[in-house]
Amino acid sequence: MRRIHCLNNISPLGTALLTEGYALSDTLEGADGALVRSASLHDVELPESLLAIARAGAGVNNIPLERCAEAGIVVFNTPGANANAVKELVICALLLGSRDIAGGIAWCRDNAGDENIAKAAEKAKKAFSGREIAGKKLGVIGLGAIGAEVANAAVGLGMDVYGYDPYVSVGAAWRISSAVHHVTNLDDVLRVCDYLTIHVPATDSTKGMIDARACSLMKDGAVFLNFSRDSLVDDEAMAAALSSGKVAVYVTDFANPAVMRMEHAVVLPHLGASTAEAEDNCAVMAVRELMDYLDNGTIANSVNYPACDLGPVPEGLRRVAVLHENVPNALARITNVFGDAGVNIENMANKSRGEAAYTLLDLDAGAAGWPDDAIERLAALEGVRRVRVVK
Ligand SMILES: NC(=O)c1ccc[n+]([C@@H]2O[C@H](COP(=O)([O-])OP(=O)(O)OC[C@H]3O[C@@H](n4cnc5c(N)ncnc54)[C@H](O)[C@@H]3O)[C@@H](O)[C@H]2O)c1
Numbered sequence: 483m484r485r486i487h488c489l490n491n492i493s494p495l496g497t498a499l500l501t502e503g504y505a506l507s508d509t510l511e512g513a514d515g516a517l518v519r520s521a522s523l524h525d526v527e528l529p530e531s532l533l534a535i536a537r538a539g540a541g542v543n544n545i546p547l548e549r550c551a552e553a554g555i556v557v558f559n560t561p562g563a564n565a566n567a568v569k570e571l572v573i574c575a576l577l578l579g580s581r582d583i584a585g586g587i588a589w590c591r592d593n594a595g596d597e598n599i600a601k602a603a604e605k606a607k608k609a610f611s612g613r614e615i616a617g618k619k620l621g622v623i624g625l626g627a628i629g630a631e632v633a634n635a636a637v638g639l640g641m642d643v644y645g646y647d648p649y650v651s652v653g654a655a656w657r658i659s660s661a662v663h664h665v666t667n668l669d670d671v672l673r674v675c676d677y678l679t680i681h682v683p684a685t686d687s688t689k690g691m692i693d694a695r696a697c698s699l700m701k702d703g704a705v706f707l708n709f710s711r712d713s714l715v716d717d718e719a720m721a722a723a724l725s726s727g728k729v730a731v732y733v734t735d736f737a738n739p740a741v742m743r744m745e746h747a748v749v750l751p752h753l754g755a756s757t758a759e760a761e762d763n764c765a766v767m768a769v770r771e772l773m774d775y776l777d778n779g780t781i782a783n784s785v786n787y788p789a790c791d792l793g794p795v796p797e798g799l800r801r802v803a804v805l806h807e808n809v810p811n812a813l814a815r816i817t818n819v820f821g822d823a824g825v826n827i828e829n830m831a832n833k834s835r836g837e838a839a840y841t842l843l844d845l846d847a848g849a850a851g852w853p854d855d856a857i858e859r860l861a862a863l864e865g866v867r868r869v870r871v872v873k
């Protein structure tokens with residue numbers, strides 16, 4: 483029985499897929515797999531039993547990817563599964579940044595007891611007037627699953643869209659409307675756009691990407707949207723830009739004490755992916771990735787190990803999976819263990835990604851029989867992180 487622990491609430495549409503041979507576990511201790519959304523695992527001790535973690539969502543900054551890779555724990559995410567939900571909220575945020583919708587709603591609430599509110603509203607409304615987004619310039623920083631959808635939707639709303647992503651994937655590039663201007667320099671996007679929206683992952687290299695210098699380049703009265711992570715924006719710089727009017731409105735999905743003190747910040751409680759549809763999509767994709775890895779050793783959409791797929795385990799063969807360091811001679815050392823024991827390698831795959839590598843072997847022990855010490859010998863090889871008999 484494979485045991486799966488949920489570290490956050492995961493849509494039942496996903497967990498319902500965990501049928502034969504699977505059980506949900508109340509604890510991480512002893513679990514083979516874990517499902518998570520935004521719960522932080524940085525200070526969590528990960529048990530030896532844990533083979534994989536699937537993030538039902540996009541951002542993986544809550545997971546210690548390197549520590550997991552070294553411990554032989556494969557981490558997955560669900561690219562694109564919540565992109566539509568975020569895109570829709572970003573469109574809402576463009577409007578929140580253009581019209582004082584939040585101020586208008588607050589005014590109505592504050593005057594709820596006024597019998598003459600209808601008349602009073604006609605007088606009050608001039609304080610909440612705004613501008614239209616059609617014809618304005620929108621800069622999209624990061625053109626992955628979400629950024630590409632936002633860029634296309636904004637084109638549809640009549641905006642003049644500028645996209646910046648030096649690492650854009652071929653797949654994402656194909657999805658972007660030809661109406662989106664391709665910009666190769668972040669400074670140029672910051673300089674020309676009336677609205678800016680950022681859709682890049684939170685990593686060491688993107689931390690504080692929107693700092694005092696970036697803010698200083700923006701047009702006076704720019705509107706900045708952040709539906710990625712709060713660490714991308716230097717709070718002190720943004721507070722100063724809002725106070726000076728350099729930035730007119732900062733719409734962020736990430737509440738923290740600093741943004742709550744900012745004038746002209748519209749703050750949401752991390753609602754980007756909180757739709758029933760996105761939660762279902764992410765949960766189903768995460769559970770499928772986890773099961774395919776546990777049952778077949780297949781890796782798809784991992785963020786710390788390479789993609790690798792030998793399909794279902796063929797009848798009569800034994801499949802062994804080896805997570806190891808990407809170093810010279812690793813493959814020869816692994817295959818030698820079976821050659822020495824007279825075991826035939828019927829099929830195999832070896833893939834690498836940065837410092838991590840993965841080898842899958844379909845083995846036929848034939849008349850010689852399965853060597854008792856094969857797994858111990860593999861595990862003892864230099865650079866091997868985890869060995870598993872998949873089936
Ligand atoms: N608010 C929410 O609820 C919510 C929901 C989903 C995702 N997110 C956040 O949004 C981020 C993006 O999600 P996605 O699904 O589009 O991911 P993605 O991986 O599909 O796209 C990220 C894009 O950023 C680009 N990029 C990386 N570094 C860059 C840089 N320095 N400058 C410009 N572009 C850069 C990459 O090339 C990639 O195309 C996630 O990492 C997550 O943090 C938030």
Ligand SMILES: O=C(O)[C@H](O)COP(=O)(O)O
Nearest residue numbers: 519520539540541755756
């Ligand atoms: O990175 C993501 O997918 C989002 O930030 C969603 O996070 P959540 O699953 O906690 O809503």
